[in-house]
Amino acid sequence: MARNEQLIRQHKILQLLEDARYGRTLDEIRDDLITDLGLSKLHERTVRRDIEALQSAGYDLDVETNQRGKVWKLGRVDRGIHKISATATELIALSIGRDLLNPLAGTQYWQGVESFWNKLEEEVPNGVYDHYSKFRETLCVYGVPTKTYEKHAGILRTINRAIVEHRIVEIDYQSPGRAASTRRIEPYGLAIYQSSIYVIAAAEEVEDPKERMRHWKLDRFTKATALDEWFKPDPDVDIQTHLNRSFGIFSGEATESVQIRLSSFGAAWVREDPWHTEQQLDMQPDGGAILTVSSAHPRELMPKLLSLGAEAEVIGPESFRTAVTDVIARLAKTYSVQPAEGQ
Incomplete structure (x- = not known):
């Protein structure tokens, strides 16, 4: 068994005992480990050896006998290390x-x-x-989407385990407007973007290293199984660098520099609420500005552009300008049709 699997189990055992005021039996610890780590099975002897290893490492783990049988508890000394103060x-x-x-x-x-x-x-x-x-009471937080990943908790545990162990994961994935498909991915990490969780993973069937890394939205996972197959992580892949290449969450190594002409009104909005940490805003004599950002796909810029309406104009590259033109044309066609009476 790989050493990192032992460390993961032992760390989880400490978490379980921290949350258990009255302790846990070996059976309870084993069952919780199977559930939380997405294991298919785990022998009680393995749990006992993990506890003994923690004791040898200096953790204060006590056992006592009560009506439930032998119960393991985290000693007072180790609970005390978590005591902190706050203003x-x-x-x-x-x-x-x-x-x-x-x-x-x-x-x-x-x-x-x-x-x-x-x-x-x-x-x-x-x-x-x-x-x-x-x-x-005087400070309120608004604008947080009312969504939850409670139904994806098991899938997320499986993905986390696969990231640490470099396991290939078989997923059932369904994008909006498309049929569900079964894919095999090599997960590298997770990203939280605009209150959604994305799995940063390579598509196993793609050979081009510049196109392999994809961003898979957790909301679209219907099933995830960690296979007994492993992959060798690409040493050239750095999650932070990979994500910082683009304006949003769209995947792709290749990004393009996009130039957007802003009116004075639009420039004021972008100064107030920057679009990206590495954006460039060149002010113009008329009070407007030329905004330059990197983007992997026109769709990730579209919400920002449409929110400014005529106050923003894409001047290059042509592919991005064309994409915006197409959307505007479709909107014009939609709104040129009068709604039926009563609708």
Whole structure:
């Protein structure tokens, strides 16, 4: 068995015992490991060896006998390492971040956020928490999509495990307007973009290294199975560099430099709400500007362009300008038809 699999199990055992005030039996730990790590089976002896390895590493794991049988607990010393203090300002900042992460509800990430928040509530003095509560009432977070990945929690666990172990994953994937298909992917990592989770993975059947990496939206996964087949990660693939090449979440190594003419009104909006961290905004004598951004596909720029209407004009490359022209023509055709009476 690979060493990283042992480390993953042992880390998960510590998490399970942290959350168990009354401890867990070996059977309960084993069953939770199978569920949370997406395993097909796991012997009780393996769990016992993992616990013994943690004890040898210095973790305070105690066993006691009660009505449920032998129950393992995380000792007080190890629970104490999590005690932290926080100011009212820090609590406000963390609670805002917690609200922004609402779309991750149902995933292990959200469980971690909630667990950490509960620990903070227990540890901070009442006076600090009361001070935080008073000011938090005056600060609201809006605009977070009302979506949840609760139904995808099992799939996400499978993907996470495959990323760490470099396993090939067989997925059932359905894009809007297309029939579902079964694909084999080589997952490298995850990305959160505009409150959606994407799996950054290579399409196994694609040979061109510049075209292999794709971004698979987790919402479109209906099934994911980690196969007993492994892939060798490409050492030239860096997730951060890969994602920073493009304007949005569209995949593709090849990006194009897009120039957009902005009116003075449009330029003011883009200065106020930048489109990209690496955008270039060249101000013009009339108060307008030429905006330059990198993009892998016209569709990722389209929402921004349409939101500004006539205040933004794509001046190059021609393929992007044509794509915008086609959309505008289709919109004009749609709105030229009078709606039927009563509709």
